[in-house]
Amino acid sequence: MGAVPSDDPEKLVGRTVDATLYDLTNDFAHQYLKMYFQITEVEGKTARTIFKGHEYSRDYLRSLVRRRTTRVDTVLGVTTKDSYRMRVGVCAFTLIRIKTSQEKAIRSIMRRIVQEKASVLTFDQFVQEIVLQKIASDVYNEAKKIAPLRHVGIRKSKLVLQPTMVA
16 A cells, blocks of 8 residues: 555554555546555554545545535444444535425435444445445435435544454
């Protein structure tokens, strides 16, 4: 993924490394997604990492905002099947300005789908569905019945609690 300079390999443990999804997939369409990984252990010149979170780049998020439309946001804490806790921020952009009742309905759909997915998927599966926008697609297909949508995405995620492994 990249090179991290250090005079002692043990000093790398705990450091956070960031990369775009484009760096990992070589698909230019994924340029806007910044991903964060935390180094957990070092073996020789190889560092093992764990997914720490992701977010939309600021300029991409700014490009989604338009006049005479509504941005529906929600932030929720979820726990995966294997007891990892994450904080997930979901946003939706409509084509027209919508009523508060429609906003509430879309927000409840977001919460329901994300929490259902988290409860049945492991951490790795959940992260993959977040990053590749599978969950956002499910939210879009459900919420477009409420109001016309332009974009739905998981704009940010953060690993809050990692379960401790008991030996």
